[in-house]
Amino acid sequence: MRWGTTATVAMLLVVLATAPVTAQSDATSLTATAGEATPGETVTLTFEFANNGDEPIATIVSVSELPDDWTVQSHADDGGVWRDDRSWLFQSVEAGGSVAPSITVAVPDDATDPVTVAGNAMVGNKTVTGQTTVTVAESQATATGESSQTPTGTSDGSGPGFGVGTALAAALGLALVIGRSQ
Structure with a gap:
């Protein structure tokens, strides 16, 4: 100044x-x-x-x-x-x-x-x-429409969500589907 x-x-x-x-x-x-x-x-x-x-x-x-x-x-x-x-x-x-x-x-x-x-x-x-x-409005964090949630949990299968066992079963199922379509 x-x-x-x-x-x-x-x-x-x-x-x-x-x-x-x-x-x-x-x-x-x-x-x-x-x-x-x-x-x-x-x-x-x-x-x-x-x-x-x-x-x-x-x-x-x-x-x-x-x-x-x-x-x-x-x-x-x-x-x-x-x-x-x-x-x-x-x-x-x-x-x-x-x-x-x-x-x-x-x-x-x-x-x-x-x-x-x-x-x-x-x-x-x-x-x-x-x-x-x-005026303080309510938070706009209300869910509408379809939900797209990311699975959570532990990778050892002991908690909720996708565990190792679920992931292996999904991979095996996918491999079987691909094998049958060939």
């Missing part, structure tokens, strides 16, 4: 960290949305911040509530700068404009329904919150 950008980010962080957090602003809004989640798969969460005011503003949009076992796999920044604390820094959102950064997270295999995920947008001394409920 260049010195000018680093200094700007540092000053903005100092201002935001020392300002008191108050009620939501009428000039801004944050909307969180998510797709349906499937255990063992990924889901994308989007946090749309809108500047409904008359002047450009700087903001930090952050993911404030995400279950610990839901890990971030990737992020789309929409012009912001991604930070390791699961947030984006936007140096300027134009008046009447919006930004919509998103994250794609891994859904744990044991995820249950529903999961609430929240985000915050900080502008000066105001915080705007948006949240969404992620």
